[in-house]
Amino acid sequence: MTKLQTLKPKLQVLDTRRVPTMQAGSWRTEGMTSTQRGYGYKWQKAREGFLRSHPLCVMCEAESRITVATVVDHKIPHRGDQALFWDKGNWQSLCATHHSRDKQREEARL
Numbered sequence: 001m002t003k004l005q006t007l008k009p010k011l012q013v014l015d016t017r018r019v020p021t022m023q024a025g026s027w028r029t030e031g032m033t034s035t036q037r038g039y040g041y042k043w044q045k046a047r048e049g050f051l052r053s054h055p056l057c058v059m060c061e062a063e064s065r066i067t068v069a070t071v072v073d074h075k076i077p078h079r080g081d082q083a084l085f086w087d088k089g090n091w092q093s094l095c096a097t098h099h100s101r102d103k104q105r106e107e108a109r110l
Contacts, residue, residue, distance in 0.1 A: 038085050047072045050091055057095035059102060069093030073103055 034040075050072050060067035073094045078084040094103060 037080065038082060046086075050088070051093060054093040056093060057098055058092050059098040060095055067095045070096050071099040073099055 051069055055069060057065075057067040057069045071094045073092050074085065075090050075092050076084060078090070084090055
């Protein structure tokens with residue numbers, strides 16, 4: 001009978017630090033739900049239509065990669081301004097990685 005060996009882990013430890021995305025006093029932290037901030041049914045339908053018309057991540061395309069977009073991002077943060085929120089010229093399609101990582105870092109510098 002052969003004794004089983006225990007294998008040593010070969011995975012790196014995941015870096016759990018996150019880019020802070022909500023600053024104190026931000027319009028997002030004022031106790032409003034996503035629906036109250038404008039991300040309700042009307043937004044979901046508009047988002048769906050925009051992604052259907054613009055299915056690829058613009059940041060991946062700039063890096064010569066093709067990635068399906070899953071997020072409609074506001075190029076200029078609207079910070080609760082409904083005119084800017086609904087301005088389709090201010091929208092861009094992004095993949096989840098670019099939206100959650102690169103775009104958040106960019107906004108944190110503003």
